Amino acid sequence: MPQLGPYPAHFIKYDKRGEADDRGHANDLQDFVGQGAFDDLLVISHGWRNDAAEAESLYAAICSQISALREGDSAAAQALAGRKVGVMAVFWPSKPYREFGAERAQLGGAASGATREEEMQALADTALADLSDALDGEVEAGKLNRLQARAAAAFADRDAFPSFFNALRDALPEDETAAERSDKAAFGSARVAEEVRAQIEAFAMAESGLGPVDFQQGGAAGGPVRTARASVGLLLNLSTFYTMKRRAGYVGQRGVARSLRGLRDARPGLRIHFVGHSFGARVLTMATQTIEGDAAARPDSLCLLQAAFSQNSFSARFPPGYRAGYFRPVMEDELVAGPILVSHTHNDLAVTWAYSLASLVSGQNASSLSDGAPSQYGGLGANGALYTDEAQDGALLPAGGGPYDLQSGRIYNLLADAFVKGHADIRGPEVGFAILSAMAASVSEGTA
Known part of the structure; x- marks a missing residue:
């Protein structure tokens, strides 16, 4: 039996459509929980990691932190004394959102002898390959071929950006779950692609480390020509973000929720604790909503670590349209028996920047990155849950x-x-302590 840290674990793998690889996944999980006689089950999902070994390493680190903290004398540790913990580890085929700074370090930057143009070309090529792989089987080959050709043209000629943008928009599939359609709607904006390009280039300057630029005067270090090249890779990269976010919804809805069906029938009194990172937070929130409060699978706590979905998801009414967020039923219907914890920081550039793209493409003011005021498209992992009466601000x-x-x-x-x-x-131990505290709170309240 696999171990994650000191805890016995059961691994379940899902495909890109969200279906479990093993048809007997629900029965196998029930056997694992029943035979293990667990009191608490941690259900953990990774985000944009396409390497199962890397995800497993993350899971082991989190479990080890929780185990070590249980040896302490905190109130949370005492509440969980003597309880037996098992883990359900979720694996799904995600692709990485590649942070430009990290990629430059991997490529060796200037020390490798590569020019900035060569680095940006490599990043654009990698981002295009990731996106093409992510869309394989979901989009007509002709659309992908057109996207590849127009991406190459836009990299070589700044004036070809509008055609590239339109090809990209055409290649992105609709979200069949209908969740947070604003993301795709942003790519379908009727605004001129020229306006989009100029604003995306401003982001490319910061992400690629080229420094500030005056777009009216051409700026230094190559000005708009060089930032246009960086923006091709950035927009492709952020489009991969969109497709993985969509896939995460499928995994939660069609996969994890089905795996957990009837779980407490095998182990009455079992406490179930969801822990999701990045898109994994979306996986488990979608699973929570799909479970619909079923007593046999309803989670007792939900920890969303640097979640890669909308800050408005739990809101009853958020501007500008004052409609409810997609995951509002989680709150209104009390689909989580205990507390929901959301870690957030603008140190998380991936979530902060990716969600600002939606504002940029739809023509919204993107000042949130500089003045701290979140836009309507901000990410949960950047700003926390906003416009939500049940939300309470605190600190890790x-x-x-x-x-x-x-x-x-x-x-x-x-x-x-x-x-x-x-x-x-x-x-880190601070994240582990937050998870431990959420687990302990559900035990103390006697939720089921």
């Missing part, structure tokens, strides 16, 4: 420090600036 606490005061039916926005320095920086 030091491990073993002052206890969290957690209650069911509430969302706790935990500002993580002090401890989370990037999108993947969630292996």
